[in-house]
Amino acid sequence: MADDGTVTRHYRCQEEPIFDQGWFSANASWGAILEVTNVQQAKIAEEAGACSIMVSEPGLRQGIRRMPDPSLIKGIKRAVSIPVIVRSRVGHFVEAQILEAIGVDYIDESEVLALADEENFINKHNFRCPFICGCRNLGEALRRVREGAAMIRTQGEILGQGNVAETVKNVRNVMKEVRILNNMDEDEVFAYAKKIAAPCDLVAQIKQMGRLPVVQFAAGGIVTPADAALMMQLGCDGIFVGSEVFDCADPHKRVRGIVQAVRHYNDPHVLVESSSGLEDSMAELNLSEDRIEHFGRDGE
Numbered sequence: 001m002a003d004d005g006t007v008t009r010h011y012r013c014q015e016e017p018i019f020d021q022g023w024f025s026a027n028a029s030w031g032a033i034l035e036v037t038n039v040q041q042a043k044i045a046e047e048a049g050a051c052s053i054m055v056s057e058p059g060l061r062q063g064i065r066r067m068p069d070p071s072l073i074k075g076i077k078r079a080v081s082i083p084v085i086v087r088s089r090v091g092h093f094v095e096a097q098i099l100e101a102i103g104v105d106y107i108d109e110s111e112v113l114a115l116a117d118e119e120n121f122i123n124k125h126n127f128r129c130p131f132i133c134g135c136r137n138l139g140e141a142l143r144r145v146r147e148g149a150a151m152i153r154t155q156g157e158i159l160g161q162g163n164v165a166e167t168v169k170n171v172r173n174v175m176k177e178v179r180i181l182n183n184m185d186e187d188e189v190f191a192y193a194k195k196i197a198a199p200c201d202l203v204a205q206i207k208q209m210g211r212l213p214v215v216q217f218a219a220g221g222i223v224t225p226a227d228a229a230l231m232m233q234l235g236c237d238g239i240f241v242g243s244e245v246f247d248c249a250d251p252h253k254r255v256r257g258i259v260q261a262v263r264h265y266n267d268p269h270v271l272v273e274s275s276s277g278l279e280d281s282m283a284e285l286n287l288s289e290d291r292i293e294h295f296g297r298d299g300e
Contacts, residue, residue, distance in 0.1 A: 091117020
């Protein structure tokens with residue numbers, strides 16, 4: 001355990017040629033990854049204790065969303081010392097080649113951006129840079145791991161509205177499928193692998209390990225310390241936090257509260273302190289009235 005309270009875990013990667021010595025050192029485990037759109041936000045994230053940052057374009061682009069401008073990535077890399085993650089479009093291996101040439105620490109093949117290839121994901125075994133991929137269920141997660149993903153991001157809502165419900169649903173779904181597999185008879189594993197369209201060897205490995213073979217983070221709608229601690233208590237190794245958390249009077253306090261909640265997610269006293277004084281900052285991050293009314297009708 002490091003002095004700052006983070007925990008380092010090491011997971012065996014499926015294909016040794018991708019990574020030096022075949023190991024992915026997960027300093028991001030028990031950590032918060034902050035999405036940033038400029039150098040100032042990157043510095044705030046680093047000072048507040050983020051384990052790494054995700055570089056995105058400023059604002060919401062109308063139409064096709066692509067990887068960020070390389071000059072923005074280079075400027076942020078020069079400004080911080082923590083790892084830098086950058087998104088590429090799904091299937092766009094040339095964007096990934098550019099990001100690897102820039103020297104980013106991780107590439108996120110992200111469905112948050114527009115799809116470049118509707119049928120094929122990037123063959124991550126062709127790259128030295130480790131990849132992060134999203135999923136909403138166990139089969140999808142294992143297909144991405146087989147392609148070479150070193151980290152899985154269980155994705156929820158992508159609209160930046162602060163709605164954590166979809167993320168909770170997807171994380172619980174993945175964890176439930178892992179528990180089902182753990183309690184399954186050995187003879188049933190092959191049929192289950194076929195059912196979820198996942199590689200049999202990885203399914204068998206999960207049954208033995210009791211968890212995914214790579215680091216699992218949660219993303220989408222996580223904007224409060226309570227949201228962050230919820231994801232950790234559900235079994236995630238860490239979280240992604242959107243750039244909307246910087247849209248407040250004191251972003252450092254807000255980001256610091258989320259980081260502390262991730263590090264001390266089982267300590268209610270720390271969670272109380274981390275959550276205090278943030279209500280004004282959360283005012284813009286609420287469900288629309290239409291969504292609330294729809295939810296109420298569904299529950300009747």
